[in-house]
Amino acid sequence: MPVYEYEHINAPCSLGQMFDFRQSISDEPLTQCPQCAGRVRKIISRINISCPKTNSELRDLGFTKLVKRDDGVYENVTARGNDSRYMERGKPETIPDLSKTISD
Ligand SMILES: [Zn+2]
Numbered sequence: 001m002p003v004y005e006y007e008h009i010n011a012p013c014s015l016g017q018m019f020d021f022r023q024s025i026s027d028e029p030l031t032q033c034p035q036c037a038g039r040v041r042k043i044i045s046r047i048n049i050s051c052p053k054t055n056s057e058l059r060d061l062g063f064t065k066l067v068k069r070d071d072g073v074y075e076n077v078t079a080r081g082n083d084s085r086y087m088e089r090g091k092p093e094t095i096p097d098l099s100k101t102i103s104d
Contacts, residue, residue, distance in 0.1 A: 005043040006030055013038060064096055 003020045013036035021030060029042040058065050059078035066074040072089030076096055079085050084094040 001025070004029070006033070006040040007043050008033060009039040009041055011038065018043065064098070 001022050001024050003022050005018060006021055007018045008015075013033060015033065015035045019033075019035075021034065023030075030040055032038065033040045053061070055065060055077045059080060063078060064076060065078045066087060067077050069075045069086070074087040076083055076085055076087060079096070083096045087094045087096070
């Protein structure tokens with residue numbers, strides 16, 4: 001089971017201001033400290049932010065990822081719909097159409 005980090009919103013108890021709590025990924029996040037029943041909030045783990053994501057995850061999150069393939073040539077590995085797979089310097093038509101992505 002993963003370990004989640006929680007923070008006391010008010011005064012900390014013997015667990016400390018921040019503490020780790022092991023729970024199932026399907027459990028609801030804690031709102032109360034298991035020790036003192038004070039209010040707590042879940043801290044978004046820094047690990048998740050720095051964890052590399054797959055290209056399809058990035059695409060689903062709305063990111064565009066370009067990978068340099070050659071001098072002035074970038075592959076859009078998160079190409080959506082009719083996006084051009086490759087971007088080439090000096091060819092504006094190969095730039096992903098972000099306005100279309102945003103309106104989707
Ligand atoms: Zn507590």
